[in-house]
Amino acid sequence: MATQPLLHGKDEEEDVEADEAFNNVEEEQQQLLPRCGTGGGASFWRCCLNLSNVISGIGTLSVPYALAQGGWLSLALFAVVGAVCLYTGGLIDRCMRADRSVRSYPDIGHLAFGAHGRTAIGAVMHVELYLIAISFLILEGDNLDKLLPGTAVEILGCQLRGKQLFVLVAAAVILPTTWLKDLSMLAYVSAVGLVASMALTASLVWAGVAEKGFRMDGTSLFNLSGLPSTLSLYFVCFAGHGIFPSVYASMRTKRDFPKALLISSMLCSLNYVLTAMLGYLIYGQDVQAQVTLNLPIGKLYTRIAILTTLITPLAKYALVIQPITTAIEEKLKPSAAAAEVAAGNNWLATRVLVGTAIVVTTVVLASVVPFFGYLMSFIGSSLNVTVAVLFPCLSYLKIYMLQGVIHRFELMAVIGILVFGVCVAVVGTYTSLHQIIGTF
Template sequence: MAIIGGAASPDSPGGSSPAALPGLEQPLLLHAALPQPRNKEPDHDHDHEAQRATQAEDGATFVRTCFNGLNGLSGVGLLSIPYALSEGGWLSLALLLVVAAVCCYTGLLLQRCMSTSPPPRSYPDIGALAFGRPGRLAASAFLYAELYLVAIGFLILEGDNLDKLFPGARVALGPVTLAGKPLFVVLVALAILPTTWLRSLAVLAYVSASGVVASVVVVLCVLWVAVVDGVGFQGKGRMLNVAGLPTALGLYTFCYCGHAIFPTLCDSMKDKKKFSRVLTICFVACTLNYGSMAILGYLMYGDDVQSQVTLNLPEGKISSKLAIYTTLINPFSKYALMVSPLAMAVEERLGNNKRSVNILVRTFLVVSTVVVALTVPFFGHLMALVGSLLSVMASMLLPCIFYLKIFGATRCGRAEVALIAAIIVLGSLVAATGTYASLKKIVHEF
């Protein structure tokens, strides 16, 4: 795993012929020879690749990588997807499918970039392969800012929900008294901390499995509330709301912002050639889950659905409580997965692979996210802003730009270049409209 200007990257002069790239003899949409990567610059700052090299026998299996991938894509966006549908109307559901297809395709572009020789080992490495050190810095900036802020968002979500479930909770530790949301943010951080010490994604897959199961259970609980607990499907909803499409698009895109960890997952596999199958399975499964929740929530509550569908569920029902408690599992299972690439980057920058140093670095990262979670105001709107800008950049724009730069637009074929250009336009539109809407809300709060 490489980092900002740290680890040895694939920026070495000289490339490999298409024959030296198994499975990459053809671009994604054109049966033509794959060109050699271009504009590669040497980077000799550090060489820790041997320390990070993943041995085949120690890599994650196909099934475990699927769990990690599903966990990376199935997140808190599941609760907001009915609200996204209410913002855009029934016809905007087609946009969910479009965004899913686009993000799956850009994930495949990242995998194709990682199949060059020598292979990049991380998202920043791909940026370095395309544009040298500036590419590494740009990719790192968007990648790590997104992961760090999403991790903070998990702590805030946990603190808010637990404070509502257990109002008035208070703990006194000598002269220090913690109560309410700050108390639960600290307690959740302490509970999550040991999971961040797991450096093996094969082991972390067991944590991810709980998150995948939790996402399915939440949908089933909402279905139970509608069918068994008598809420029914009374919401009619609108066919199309043009004014709400930017919000809907931004939320749909945020649901598929797992690209930051895709290179890490691919590099962790025993058989990296199967990662395309992992991506396909993850996107299809998550789209079915997201689509089911969106349709259920909108049919149940129509335009009255709140930003988190669990807030609409009737109080006192066992199914409602189970849905809320299960929702709290997701951040526990995802936090370590989000922090892992950032932690590995810091560790490699330090050039120290000792276990004690790794634990210290990861502990410091957790503590820093706790501090920010307790001090940053208007974080809900800030997260919307970060999602619209950073997530779109990491999931749509950068994969396309890096791919075209590495393999050359003239050799990819007109169909593929046209498709990538269309994705860049769509991503730019989502980023511009979503960023404007988020900034407008932040200004309104002030």
Template sequence: MEGEKQQQQYYSLTIPLLFSDEKETKAEEQPIAALTNTATTATTTTTGTSSFFNTCFNGLNALSGVGILSVPYALASGGWLSLLLLFTIAISTFYTGLLIKKCMDADPTIRSYPDIGDRAFGKKGRIIVSVVMNVELYLVATGFLILEGDNLSNLLPEMDFDLYGIHVGGKKSFVVIVAAIILPTIWLNNLSILSYISASGVLASVIIVGSILWVGAFDGVGFQEKGKLVNWSGIPSAISLYAFCYCAHPVLLLCFVFCTITYSSMAVVGYLMFGSNVESQITLNLPTDKISSRVAICTTLVNPIAKYALMVTPIVDTIEARFLTFYNTRKFSILIRTVLVISTVLVALALPFFGYLMSLVGAFLSVTASITLPCLCYLKISGAYRRLGFESVFIGFIVFVGILVAVIGTYTSLVDISRQL
């Protein structure tokens, strides 16, 4: 039970994956244990090497998400020079991850990100951090439905049906179907099976990159597109989508290096293959009559279905903690979970713009949660804001840039969404 609880917390990002040499032994207790039985866990976590492996696995899985599908679109939006922004964000989030670790080291009672907000700014800090993270999780889960609808519609363009007299076709029909498939998983109290499936995120990313490379090299697409050096009007969207890729905080440098190489490789390959015509999800550009394309699309479809329940579980826990003291029944719990799924379906149907929605998440929520708030919390907890030195000035500069990116990126994303409505 404890392993399952930790696994849910891991995917919810409520406890950032903060590991260092000093805390490698704690990796034995991390969510990877939920994927194996007790005997196996006891064997695989007895050495420093296996502990390091577990830490790397968790860190890589945290950063291996649907963002990999959007990086070619981000590069096409900003041009070749925008790759520098990807590397800058990677370095920035790595640094803020270290700041979060320092905050946790300062107080052993800190167990989660909201705890850091509470330690820094009291109850208001906890509320702000919790709201930002829960809204981010909610919109990412909504993005999963949009992604599923887009890719299934691409595979099966003729699908449609009638629902209570309302004709539903194309992408919308698949959003509803996928939600119906996902709904029973939300009712589960034991998410260990879903945790096992969703933990394949690292492998899924490798398969997707490999399949798309195969499409370009051997299935007739090629890598002939040249692209633009820089597209200034698309920079806000590019940096917002890059930020979305780094919403987790594994401190291990190896995790950041590997994932940054994967993201940048996918961005370059996708941009060379499709140029400015690349879609917000590169899988939508792939020729569906090729086996390699179908492998990439099917791999893309499986993981979000498993991760949806893990994403919304922290939101459900927050709601239930507030209301189940008065309505402590299984039926009420199922009602809350069902209403939550229905609400994400409605948002996905109303705003079926994956790229723009994820850009909004990246600009407003990921930048805030992964860059701005860690800096502010560290300045307050460490007392560095009282001292005028290189560290405080440098962190202050990061906060300023983070706020600037959040404001401009959010405005741009909202304008893009409004134009599509």
């Protein structure tokens, strides 16, 4: 086992700034989780809940669309993606156990590849979080337009209507939350993700029984051309690896992490599969990238599904961009001598400026690229695959290869997963970018 400290010798002075910037990533992301346990650590079942909250996200909305793109046989690929992500989650566990100093995802990068590894994974995670924030606004705009169709407002002689109007409304509601220093209360609200997922599944059952019915006609067995998008969206469903180290570090009994991850992954997978099958059986090839947009207007179950779906993005937006704002604020900090004097006067102004700038840019991009399915496909193929597959495998090999503890069969398995991940990343990213560009 590796016992060397993360920072030592000459590297320590060179890496101080990188450590300050990127150590905040996992600490701030941990605010996505409700506090659990006592000073002795979180209990097993509390951590199962936290992992379930991390894994179960907005991927629930797009998984019926993913199934429609690939056909019924693509459910086998869903099982493969789930198994791969479960295995790479176990690799993160092993990397965390390699050195007691490792407490975050960037720490794993530093242990495996030094300062460059920390910087690289921090950059990927920041881009991923920024794009997720954009997808939140697109989701809010689409679903509010579905809930309140035909709404229009005139502002300064300019008429705003539909999705663009509701993107601005959602941004106005979210903006003050980005100025807060303590986001702990929002973490509890964002934990309703499981409730939202169950409400969506129940709404689809309701819609199938009361309205459209369940049928196999209009569905396909296999669609090769849609597989890149399908695989990319399936990876979105399991994209929680960046926060796994925070859950691991919070556990009272850390050796139980693989068991907690298995239970959480199985429960979330069952909900994903049920939602995908219900959505596809009801709407067939007409299912949209957000299945809530297929639900009939004016129905009670439609309102319940949309309202519960909208709560999580409103609460999670500030939490998701917090690592980005923290990193920017670190760069904007005055010199050490002036920091103490300026802290009381400039902290709020800096937070307001940075938070507002991020909200404005995400609003612009959400309005310019209002394609939820294509954006989620791009996030899944380019970023989620990197965080959930490529980086855990490469780090595990780098940390343990020289120690000779990796058996030949496991080495072949890890290399095979790496090849699979690279293929999904390349083909999926190309396909999603081509789709986005083709819409202009």
